[in-house]
Amino acid sequence: MAFNKTSNVVTTSYRPPHRECRRTMFKASLNLSYFLNFLKKQVFRPSVIREGCEIYCVPFLETDVSGRLHYHLLLDRPSHLGDADFVAQIIANWEKTLFGYKEIVAKPADSGWKSYLLKERTKPVYLDSIDWENFFVPDKVV
Numbered sequence: 001m002a003f004n005k006t007s008n009v010v011t012t013s014y015r016p017p018h019r020e021c022r023r024t025m026f027k028a029s030l031n032l033s034y035f036l037n038f039l040k041k042q043v044f045r046p047s048v049i050r051e052g053c054e055i056y057c058v059p060f061l062e063t064d065v066s067g068r069l070h071y072h073l074l075l076d077r078p079s080h081l082g083d084a085d086f087v088a089q090i091i092a093n094w095e096k097t098l099f100g101y102k103e104i105v106a107k108p109a110d111s112g113w114k115s116y117l118l119k120e121r122t123k124p125v126y127l128d129s130i131d132w133e134n135f136f137v138p139d140k141v142v
Helices: 025-043 046-050 083-094 111-117
Strands: 007-014 057-063 069-076 100-108
Touching: 007 083, 025 057, 025 069, 025 083, 069 111, 083 100
Parallel strands: none
Antiparallel strands: 007 069, 007 100, 057 069
């Protein structure tokens, strides 16, 4: 997948787990789904959403050395928004989720992010690190 001028990369992190609530990949995927729905409702009009418009998303779920889950996302910015507005919406909507944490980086993509997103060192089983439930790229882009 090629980066283009509307691609944004996002690194999200999850709140540190509480004693009674262990984070799982399933819960992380659900949380990302909530985030993408919040974001979609903020950046598209209801009539556009009814037509099936989606935010293009390539999500990679990883675990850091302490065992904390985080995502690396490639999101395609809707053409009617500027980079600063889209980044602000990403940050605001991530913090609305149950597990969303304030440690988030969102910025326009550059060529260096492609190799970073595709790195294997933090992905024990590479294909399992892609969150296929939240993956959305139209056929013509792949």
